[in-house]
Amino acid sequence: MLRLYLRFYVALVASLLLFVVAIVALWNFTGGPVEQASITLGRLVQSVLPPADSPVAEQQEALRRLATGLNGDVTLFDRDESTVAAIGRPLPPPGPKRRGTSMAHSDRGPVSYVRLTDGRWLAASVPIGYGHRRFIFHIMLVVLALAIGVGAFPIVRQITRRLERLQRGVESLGAGDLAARVAVEGRDEVARLAASFNRAAGQIEQLVQGHKALLANASHELRTPVARIRLAVELMKDSADAKRKIGLEQDIAELDWLVDEILLASRLDTVTEAVATEELDLLALAAEVCARYDDAQLEGAMISIHGDARLLRRLLRNLLENARRHGSPPTRVQIARDAAAAIITVWDSGPGVPPSEFENVFRPFYRPKDAPDRGGTGLGLALVRQIARRHGGDARCKVMDDGRSCFIVTLPA
Secondary structure (H helix, E strand, O other): OOOHHHHHHHHHHHHHHHHHHHHHHHHHHHOOHHHHHHHHHHHHHHHHOOOOOOOHHHHHHHHHHHHOOOOOOEEEEOOOOOEEEEEOOOOOOOHHHHOOEOEEEEOOEEEEEEEOOOOOEEEEOOOOOOOEOHHHHHHHHHHHHHHHHHHHHHHHHHHHHHHHHHHHHHHHHHOOOOOOOOOOOOOOHHHHHHHHHHHHHHHHHHHHHHHHHHHHHHHHHHHHHHHHHHHHHHHHHHHOOHHHHHHHHHHHHHHHHHHHHHHHHHHHHHOOOOOOOEEEEHHHHHHHHHOOOOOEEEEEOOOEEEEOHHHHHHHHHHHHHHHHHHOOOOEEEEEEEEOOEEEEEEEOOOOOOOHHHOOHHHOOOOOOOOOOOOOOOOOHHHHHHHHHHHOOOEEEEEEOOOOOEEEEEEEEO
């Protein structure tokens, strides 16, 4: 794909070339006014001078009459550039280097040349011609076009460079960097576009930050009524139906889990600085979490990583909870190392996630329409990916060799 500044520059150069071609064609078609003037002057001079085969004395006398009042040296040359007549000091013949121009320079100063129609040359130490001939004009035209093309490149590049910086700012904003801004340079349309982008980015940042703060505060405040409901259930003791009490306790536990996950998700979104890290043994951390699940099987090697132990425990716990709710036991957890990355692989004996849902399962509160309701908050896998990315890694689904799917988390080792 051709870059924007190259497209501008190519269009400018093409326009210059078209202009040069048009001028050259017009010049050739009309014969050139300057060249026509030289031809006309040559014909007028030849009409005053005697024919080329006339005696030298006759040509000398005619040249004297022609040079009257010129106040300069005049020399008439034959076709072979030999001197036929001269007034004053003889001037140098045209020579091969001077035949393409009506003006030349010698050790005696500038010399003008006019070619007669019969092949003779008239030279004078005073101007008697007009400018330069056709090929000199062509060269100057090409040089002018090249100069304009070279001078226009920095201007075009400056305009498009600002557009490229604006593009990078938009991409950064789209990637989640709400603090992305671009420098406003100049007072043209590009500068106004950059200023508009900065205003829009600022408004988006304020809205998102306000939304995150509201979510974090609301999640925090929800803990108070949940605690009161739990206390009320405990005070009921034996006065309530045991089955109903168990159901209430399960609902409270699920609500408490949902509040906890919403609070963690909002905190991960709101806090932009890096997580507090410490050196951890990933295998030991996974063994600690797997010990809470009867059907979890762990294998792998010891790998040291730097990370937040609390967040990484939540990552492993959410993966195991997802397998317990939606998969079939046993759940297998494998810790491995690949180059500079630690790899956590989790799968169960069920069919897993269909390939069409590999990305959807990481969306917050996403539930497939035809999937049975097995509990859960819909935030577990979204938190897994958030925590992995906060540690410089990522989380994804992958199809295994047997056709089932698994969850893979990569972390910098």
